[in-house]
Amino acid sequence: MDDFFSWLERSSLGEAVRTTPMVYSSLESVHILGIALLVGPALAFDLRLLGVGRQLLPVTAAARHLLPLSRFGLALAVMTGVVMFVSGAVAVGNSGAAPWKLGLLIVAGVNVAAFHWGVYRGVAAWDIDVPTPARARMAAVVSTLVWCGVIAAGRLLAYT
Numbered sequence: 001m002d003d004f005f006s007w008l009e010r011s012s013l014g015e016a017v018r019t020t021p022m023v024y025s026s027l028e029s030v031h032i033l034g035i036a037l038l039v040g041p042a043l044a045f046d047l048r049l050l051g052v053g054r055q056l057l058p059v060t061a062a063a064r065h066l067l068p069l070s071r072f073g074l075a076l077a078v079m080t081g082v083v084m085f086v087s088g089a090v091a092v093g094n095s096g097a098a099p100w101k102l103g104l105l106i107v108a109g110v111n112v113a114a115f116h117w118g119v120y121r122g123v124a125a126w127d128i129d130v131p132t133p134a135r136a137r138m139a140a141v142v143s144t145l146v147w148c149g150v151i152a153a154g155r156l157l158a159y160t
């Protein structure tokens, strides 16, 4: 794996990111903006699934407004994250936090897919003013914990 990581790092993209002033720090800034756009709306939606604003806000309206923002934030975080990874692949790839971050991102993806293909199909029955089903509340708890874990693992990449 180390050979692959150092090949990535020595690629022209890796060299360019490392040697051009301000590029890495700009990527980090956009990474953080992406995280904010991803995790903020995701947690707001999770709170609605847990019952906050139940009388005011239909779950479907919350989903329509918040989840496209989350998807846009994810796209920004993934694109900038991959480029930052290429420029420092040996250190980041060997960080103890890297498998946690990757593993938690996979768990987050599976949780989103299970929610949308599962309990969310029946949302018409619990759109507004009724308690959400236990499976929806469980998905919200998992989502909240997992996104917090991804942020912690991302921050730890630089230290472990």
Ligand code: HEM
Pocket: 028, 031, 032, 035, 038, 039, 074, 077, 078, 080, 081, 082, 084, 085, 092, 147, 150, 151, 152, 153, 154, 155, 156, 157, 158
């Ligand atoms: C495929 C997706 C992603 C990749 C490849 C990736 C990769 C990276 C890399 C290479 C760094 C820089 C580490 C360093 O400077 O030592 C980083 C930082 C970070 N990442 Fe990601 N990331 C991805 C997605 C995400 C997501 C979705 C989140 C949060 C929900 C996240 C949270 C963070 C955090 C909090 C930091 C630290 C930022 C800082 O302190 O400046 N990352 N990521």
